[in-house]
Amino acid sequence: MALIDDMSIDGNGLELPPKSRPITPSHILFHLSTELLSRGFDLHADPRWRFLCELNQSRKPARVSFSQAEVLIQNALDATNDPNLGLAVGLRQSFGSLGLLSSALLSSPTLRSALAVGMKYHRLSGSLIELDQSCAENGDIHLSINVRHVGTTISRFVMQEFCGGFSRVSHYLHRGKSPFRHVSMIFQMMDKTPLEEAFACPVETGVARNEIVMSAEALDYSLETADAYALSEVIDVLEALTHAAKAERGFLEQTEQTLVKSIKTPPQVDALARQLGTSERTLRRRLNEAGTSYSELLEKLRLDHAIQLLHNRKLSVKQISSHVGFTDPRSLRRLMMDHVGMSASELRRRVDV
Structure with missing residues (x-):
């Protein structure tokens, strides 16, 4: 504890x-x-x-x-x-679980702008995660993720819950297609299949960082639900x-x-x-x-x-x-x-x- x-x-x-x-x-x-x-x-x-x-x-x-x-x-x-209980809880949540933030994401012009909105206002949903991003030369986004409460015994659960919810929201905005290139997680998983199925991309666990890489092509994809007036x-x-x-x-x-x-x-x-x-x-x-x-x-x-x-x-x-x-x-x-x-x-x- x-x-x-x-x-x-x-x-x-x-x-x-x-x-x-x-x-x-x-x-x-x-x-x-x-x-x-x-x-x-x-x-x-x-x-x-x-x-x-x-x-x-x-x-x-x-x-x-x-x-x-x-x-x-x-x-x-x-x-x-169940060591993967957090992932199951995250995947149980729907796009609407983000409340008002869901409307802002839907109204954004691209997935990249939706990500920026989400990072700015995710604390309103009570997020237990700290987010940071860097942009590669090819336009890919490298999203760094850390649990806010260092040393907690439930850090794996918190990280998995975020992964489950984030992957569902991203797939929803990208019309069911995966916008991810690669996922790296500090926690070890003997069977990575559940996480690979959630992100639909290669997953590496037991490494030194928590990182999600999103492709430039997907990030610059124009959302059909974009509405500048509604977003404002x-x-x-x-x-x-x-x-x-x-x-x-x-x-x-x-x-x-x-x-x-x-x-x-x-x-x-x-x-x-x-x-x-x-x-x-x-x-x-x-x-x-x-x-x-x-x-x-x-x-x-x-x-x-x-x-x-x-x-x-x-x-x-x-x-x-x-x-x-x-x-x-x-x-x-x-x-x-x-x-x-x-x-x-x-x-x-x-x-x-």
Whole structure:
């Protein structure tokens, strides 16, 4: 189990969650739950899937910390014993899974311009991938891909999920034909067939880099769905969403940082509002607009912090429970069972393995 980067230390010498708490896009977990259901897993009966079951039924976006998602995805990897589960989840997604970004890609004049739009706005879809590109002399694009959370145990899953989704979107835009020349991946695959079928090009695994090479001919292919007017309108909306997302992140990060400082004895919502220099009503409204609430935010912070503290063998589960603000360790157990499907003691034993 990997630790989140940029941990800080509180006055008691204990690690605190990072200032910018990573968030995992809930649509990945939604499609993961759908994949598990298709494989015959009973999401209702097993406590490990309780959160995924609720997400699948509600079909509403949810704020999920990377720590929580890491545990849930690792649970799925252990249960299925499928090293290529991430690829299956990525391939399960349709072109429309990108939401509004799908319209921008369809409206772009060429695949090359669609790629540029996708790289600029892919964070709006909650991407867990860092993208960079270089253009070869022949016009080919070399796309460099890296997982944002270095050292995580689910990096293979995250990379495969991206590959599955990216290959489907690219084939869709290129009228079912492959725009790829070659794919290189760091993770090793004994059988490369599933990845080769996804990209329809030669694939190399177990190498020193993650790279996708797209051909100049395909990139300069004119899209039949191109519409300059529609693209301009969609870009305006994407720009507005980008600015709104930055403002929301800033507000949530400030709120989370304030709560984290006193997570052992968290302030009531009215006191928190005063610390943030706003009114209780405004704080509740802004949290609601961000898709959360005071109680949900506090619960997620407690969960995230507890998962991190489980790596510290010097602390007992009872001490961890107290440090995240619970007077009764059973409260921490309920929180862990509700969100990751196992108790703190069970998760600690798996971390040690």
